[in-house]
Amino acid sequence: MSVVQMVKIVGLGAVALTLSVEWLGWLFCRLWPRKISRGPLKEVFFFPTEVACTERLFTPDSPFPCPCPLPHNVNTSFTRLLGHILSASSSLDLCVFAFTNLDLSRAVLALHARGIPIRILTDMDYTLITGSQIGAIRRAGICVRCDSGAVHMHHKFAVVDGRRLITGSLNWTLTAIQSNKENILVTEEPDLVLPFITEFQRLWDVNDPARRHLPSIAEKTASLVL
């Protein structure tokens, strides 16, 4: 076989392979559109959600069924939110205005017990509301910083494992989850997640208590001069 013939055969083989892969991909997409991953995770939940037992999310390996009277094994907006929080395996950064929900507090404490690093940024005024979980979370040894500005730290977002963003209108309160009309958007789209990671770090640094309480050299000099 001559070199020219060999080149021709290889060329035709390449055409056949390329076209087959393209066409098979197109055919697969048409036949089973749901089975094809459409890029990074994207989910939206709306609230209020129906009330359901969340015990299986906290103790998935328990051999005993939960005896509580709430519906079991029900997939609600809240169980999905809780599932995303509990899925954290390397970090949880939470930036939330109001935090009174006991199940979400339990989820944060469970992650802390697993040794997962957690940082919580919240509004100073709203740590004082009835039922705030910030005290209990601090007592457990989780690092919390408060924004004590004259205005509100009104964010309601979390970043799980530095790649999954949970954001929306929902504060981490029982009223928000069981009564209000609210939304939550969950995504791993880097273009959406990265700005939130950067903003969290900026707010975390700005609200460092060491930075706030230690006077700068300029301030010290001014006080000496006065």
Added chain:
Amino acid sequence: MSVVQMVKIVGLGAVALTLSVEWLGWLFCRLWPRKISRGPLKEVFFFPTEVACTERLFTPDSPFPCPCPLPHNVNTSFTRLLGHILSASSSLDLCVFAFTNLDLSRAVLALHARGIPIRILTDMDYTLITGSQIGAIRRAGICVRCDSGAVHMHHKFAVVDGRRLITGSLNWTLTAIQSNKENILVTEEPDLVLPFITEFQRLWDVNDPARRHLPSIAEKTASLVL
């Protein structure tokens, strides 16, 4: 030229074309990654934002510069938000808890003056707060429905032209824009936009005043029996 030779030449041409397109695409992505569109629009803005003149957004064709003392031609989180709202060309569906911001109200009224269909869904209690723009918007003839439930309609999202979602923690108030720490996420990702369109329609239907005030046949029968 024989048929076999013709097939071979066409085959080799197809290989060359396919590989060239694939490789040129890959090369272009490597050399100018920012110039390649990475799927649907995805943007994130944070607040508070610096105060800047927004006049050019409302009167882009005006030959006269705005005489106000605010900084001009500055791109802020708020001018970008306003730009997205004013970009509406076929519809605006707005679902917002509190609406007192004058610039955003002006934007909504400007769209209405252009003949763009607008639907606004808001919380009944928050239409009564000082500076609420809902009265002015209603008087202009824009269709507004209020959620009058015992709990809050706490959403803060808009859908522009049925394809661009604007959502986040930000209420449409001056405090939220100029003072609070807030976020806004803008996307045209269908998997994120479509659930919000469906939820808007659901809430719009639920809060139809005709549906609320007209008793059902069952209610009428019950009242007759009683």
